[in-house]
Amino acid sequence: MVTNLPAEAKAKWAEVVACRSIPEKIKLMREFLSLVPKHKGTSKLVANVKRRIAELERELERAKSHRRGGGVGFAIPKEGAGQIVILGPPNVGKSSLLASVTNAKPEISPIPFTTQRPIPGMLQYEDVQFQLVEAPAIVEGAAEGRMEGTQILSLARNADGLILMVDLSSDPVGQFAMLSSELEKAGILIEKPEGEVEIVRRSHGVGIQFIGCGTFVGCTSEDVKSLLNSYRITSAIVKISGRVSLEDVEDALFSNNVYKPTILVANKLDMPNAEENLALLKNELRGHGIPLFAASCLSGRGLEGLGESIFRMLRIVRVYTKEPSSKEPSEKPLIVREGTSVIEVARRLHSEMYKGFKYARIWGPSAKYPGEKVGPSHILIDGDVVEIHY
Numbered sequence: 417m418v419t420n421l422p423a424e425a426k427a428k429w430a431e432v433v434a435c436r437s438i439p440e441k442i443k444l445m446r447e448f449l450s451l452v453p454k455h456k457g458t459s460k461l462v463a464n465v466k467r468r469i470a471e472l473e474r475e476l477e478r479a480k481s482h483r484r485g486g487g488v489g490f491a492i493p494k495e496g497a498g499q500i501v502i503l504g505p506p507n508v509g510k511s512s513l514l515a516s517v518t519n520a521k522p523e524i525s526p527i528p529f530t531t532q533r534p535i536p537g538m539l540q541y542e543d544v545q546f547q548l549v550e551a552p553a554i555v556e557g558a559a560e561g562r563m564e565g566t567q568i569l570s571l572a573r574n575a576d577g578l579i580l581m582v583d584l585s586s587d588p589v590g591q592f593a594m595l596s597s598e599l600e601k602a603g604i605l606i607e608k609p610e611g612e613v614e615i616v617r618r619s620h621g622v623g624i625q626f627i628g629c630g631t632f633v634g635c636t637s638e639d640v641k642s643l644l645n646s647y648r649i650t651s652a653i654v655k656i657s658g659r660v661s662l663e664d665v666e667d668a669l670f671s672n673n674v675y676k677p678t679i680l681v682a683n684k685l686d687m688p689n690a691e692e693n694l695a696l697l698k699n700e701l702r703g704h705g706i707p708l709f710a711a712s713c714l715s716g717r718g719l720e721g722l723g724e725s726i727f728r729m730l731r732i733v734r735v736y737t738k739e740p741s742s743k744e745p746s747e748k749p750l751i752v753r754e755g756t757s758v759i760e761v762a763r764r765l766h767s768e769m770y771k772g773f774k775y776a777r778i779w780g781p782s783a784k785y786p787g788e789k790v791g792p793s794h795i796l797i798d799g800d801v802v803e804i805h806y
């Protein structure tokens with residue numbers, strides 16, 4: 417069920433969205449909450465808005481301490497085919513993992529909180545590289561800002577995927593529960609939701625446009641348009657994937673939840689009790705759909721296949737472009753998202769190629785026969801060679 421908010425509440429939310437000043441936005445959000453009838457159907461919305469108020473308040477606080485010369489942000493510029501942030505409680509072996517699978521040389525020590533700033537390193541998988549970033553240790557209360565929690569969680573929010581790490585020699589089930597709970601409180605989902613919606617507002621009249629490979633369930637695109645119009649949104653791009661309900665669309669207006677594909681590394685498999693704890697952890701994870709690596713970063717055991725698993729979770733494909741005049745395709749692949757069509761590749765490569773596109777020839781997994789001639793909407797598969805004619 418959608419929440420059926422009174423029109424004045426919807427109008428107030430439109431003011432919230434339009435407002436650029438943080439203190440003013442917080443004030444408007446509070447006014448919005450006072451206009452929302454409190455019942456079961458609105459409890460999720462109220463919780464989402466309260467969480468966003470708390471986030472904005474922390475942002476204000478941080479900006480103030482920054483002006484006083486306090487902590488700086490943790491952002492790391494992205495490199496390679498994807499950025500994966502390693503998150504875990506202190507001492508679980510995050511630096512040891514980074515050191516064993518990438519070129520980075522972090523300090524490894526039995527003293528907790530050794531790593532104090534994010535450290536990047538590159539992991540080679542076949543002909544692509546992924547950037548792994550070790551985040552400083554995360555603790556209970558991180559989502560409320562404890563121990564640089566806010567910066568660490570925004571590092572995670574900005575990543576393409578996550579590696580969560582727990583220690584099999586202590587309480588891996590409890591550690592996993594703590595990590596999931598802090599992430600959830602920060603609006604970061606680690607399990608793929610059935611449907612995903614992102615609403616990108618546009619200032620001038622494109623109307624409401626739908627893109628992506630999702631489908632609406634229990635509603636039509638007209639229902640979605642009229643719901644958005646009731647919130648005074650008349651110009652926006654709505655990206656959908658999976659099975660999306662009208663409720664999901666309304667949720668997307670109030671929450672800034674994001675889904676991050678996630679791998680769990682359970683480390684210190686060499687320690688006594690590790691096998692027992694591993695069995696408990698596996699039991700806990702049943703039905704979660706999160707890939708688990710039981711490993712010992714000291715010996716490197718159990719980490720084979722990590723690169724491939726990252727590649728799969730990012731849902732990317734490698735495309736090799738070829739000039740009509742040359743025999744060999746490019747050595748370096750172009751990295752695109754699963755489901756990308758030939759014309760999107762043309763757009764990435766060159767505006768002339770995009771505007772003047774005639775056809776493409778394909779070799780590789782998606783070609784019916786080598787050199788197959790295809791049109792703009794042909795979907796590419798990992799390993800394809802593409803020759804664009806324009």
Ligand SMILES: Nc1nc2c(ncn2[C@@H]2O[C@H](COP(=O)(O)OP(=O)(O)OP(=O)(O)O)[C@@H](O)[C@H]2O)c(=O)[nH]1
Nearest residue numbers: 506507508509510511512525529530531712713714
């Ligand atoms: N037995 C065992 N010890 C490990 C393993 N991996 C790491 N350690 C030890 O665990 C301690 C902590 O390792 P780090 O890699 O520094 O852990 P971290 O998670 O980066 O710690 P912080 O940065 O302080 O949060 C060190 O003494 C490591 O030698 C492992 O697989 N087995």
Ligand SMILES: [Mg+2]
Nearest residue numbers: 510511530531
């Ligand atoms: Mg460390």
